[in-house]
Amino acid sequence: MSYSRMKLGVGIFVMVALISIISFSVFLLHEKGAFAKRVPYNFYTDSAQSFQIGMPVLFSGFEIGLIDEINLTNDGHVHITFSVTEENQRWISQDSSLMLKKPLIGSPYIEVNSTLGQLPLEANSTLTMTISDDINDIITKLEPTVEKLIAMIDNLHVISNSLANEEGHLFQTLKNVEAFSEKLAQSDSLLTSLTGDKRSSKALIASVERIQLIVKDTHTTLKKVDTLVDNMSNKVISPSGNILQKVDVIMRDITDKLDRLDKAVTAIGSSDQDIILLREQIQLGIERSNELLDKVDGLLEEPPSKDIELP
Amino acid sequence: MNAFTPRSFALLLLVSLLIGGCSLTPPQQTWQHKSHLAYQNFQTHYLENRNQLAGYEFKRAIEFAKRSANLEPLARIYLSECALHHAVLIADSCADYQQVAQVQTTPELQAYYQLLQGQLSPKKAKNLPKNHQAWWFLWQKKAFLEAENALFDMPKLTSRMVAAATMREQLSLDGIRQLIQQQSDAGYRKGLLQWLSYLQSRTTDPAEAKRIKKTLQILQSPTP
Numbered sequence: 001m002s003y004s005r006m007k008l009g010v011g012i013f014v015m016v017a018l019i020s021i022i023s024f025s026v027f028l029l030h031e032k033g034a035f036a037k038r039v040p041y042n043f044y045t046d047s048a049q050s051f052q053i054g055m056p057v058l059f060s061g062f063e064i065g066l067i068d069e070i071n072l073t074n075d076g077h078v079h080i081t082f083s084v085t086e087e088n089q090r091w092i093s094q095d096s097s098l099m100l101k102k103p104l105i106g107s108p109y110i111e112v113n114s115t116l117g118q119l120p121l122e123a124n125s126t127l128t129m130t131i132s133d134d135i136n137d138i139i140t141k142l143e144p145t146v147e148k149l150i151a152m153i154d155n156l157h158v159i160s161n162s163l164a165n166e167e168g169h170l171f172q173t174l175k176n177v178e179a180f181s182e183k184l185a186q187s188d189s190l191l192t193s194l195t196g197d198k199r200s201s202k203a204l205i206a207s208v209e210r211i212q213l214i215v216k217d218t219h220t221t222l223k224k225v226d227t228l229v230d231n232m233s234n235k236v237i238s239p240s241g242n243i244l245q246k247v248d249v250i251m252r253d254i255t256d257k258l259d260r261l262d263k264a265v266t267a268i269g270s271s272d273q274d275i276i277l278l279r280e281q282i283q284l285g286i287e288r289s290n291e292l293l294d295k296v297d298g299l300l301e302e303p304p305s306k307d308i309e310l311p
Numbered sequence: 312m313n314a315f316t317p318r319s320f321a322l323l324l325l326v327s328l329l330i331g332g333c334s335l336t337p338p339q340q341t342w343q344h345k346s347h348l349a350y351q352n353f354q355t356h357y358l359e360n361r362n363q364l365a366g367y368e369f370k371r372a373i374e375f376a377k378r379s380a381n382l383e384p385l386a387r388i389y390l391s392e393c394a395l396h397h398a399v400l401i402a403d404s405c406a407d408y409q410q411v412a413q414v415q416t417t418p419e420l421q422a423y424y425q426l427l428q429g430q431l432s433p434k435k436a437k438n439l440p441k442n443h444q445a446w447w448f449l450w451q452k453k454a455f456l457e458a459e460n461a462l463f464d465m466p467k468l469t470s471r472m473v474a475a476a477t478m479r480e481q482l483s484l485d486g487i488r489q490l491i492q493q494q495s496d497a498g499y500r501k502g503l504l505q506w507l508s509y510l511q512s513r514t515t516d517p518a519e520a521k522r523i524k525k526t527l528q529i530l531q532s533p534t535p
Contacts, residue, residue, distance in 0.1 A: 290371070294348055297348050298348070306341065306343035306347055308346070308350050308388055308391060309391075310390065310394060310440055311354075311470055311473050
């Protein structure tokens, strides 16, 4: 192959490769929306913190735009411009609002909230921005709980201090118990030790003796009651038992009769149609007899009268 | 040769019977006739105090009378029933008759109704049944004795009872007793009991009052 032909081939190859690369790049850029017409919008905020150029603008989780510019205005506010593709302009309407979301995990983003069915907002319009801070929200909710915990810890500290204090109630109580147990170990009469007074202990002893007498009387009374119950069982309970047995027999008989009556009532109830039919036939028989009697009356009566005479 | 042989006689008799038998047709059972029969039965049973039978026959009389658009027989039945109540001294405003009379009535029925209600005028009295006119006009003229005589001259007992009930305040005690006797003879228990009570209230003889009271007790005691 001659050199010139080789050069031509290489040249054609390079051209084709370049064209392919460029075409592919153009195609890729087109698909990515690089050549798509973008529609710009604005919003204002007090601080540019958490905003950055290129921050995505999402609608229902789909990226529809990006922040293009962040500028500081003369009155100290921050003017931010973002744009959405022409295709996605329909998601931004007149009642749309923006919210900056700062999740615990992940990068901050702008979320668009819109009512569907509205007309799209004109380009370069200004929207309202709300900043939502997830971390701060959690901290705000936890604050009261943390305060309660702190108060509980303070109380526990006070309790433990009072318990550990030698002049506190617990130590005093323990000292008294110690002293009482010493007295008990040394003194003869337990009661005198308890009450600290002989007269009181005597009064207590007298009460106990009275209680003993009452218990004895109660025991005697119970014995009498027992005898009475025995008598009752012979004179009242046994005859009552016999009566109850008789009542039982009568009740069984009544139950048996009620069962039979129930069957009879069921039989009558099932034959109500027959009774109705019988009644109709009896009625028919009576009417036919009446007709016959009327004919007999007519034969016997002469002459036959039609007019009803007043009495 | 004798033409009138036993054989010919028998034949003649047979033919006669056949012809005669053909003429013995029962009367046509029209609704009017049946209504009349039922009413007659009702009247008898009612006066004899056989209330169940009376109610049944009255119902039949009404049923037959209602087979026609002509309401006069129905009006007569209702008015006659009212008159029977009046005859046995039971007050009745004749409400059933009044209802029918709003649609159809006759001067005779209307005069009779006014007689029962004590509202009859001499002008309207000319429409009364003939048998009631005599005693009524005498009663109006306050000729009570003559009225009583005219009353007892009436052929039907029920007519006498109606008239007596109308002029009972002016009826003599003998007249009441005579009426009671006539009702006893006829077996009219219902009227008998009522008229006996009335006589008990009218009589000036204590012995008679006592006797009537005893009689009523016996008559009204249940049958063993």
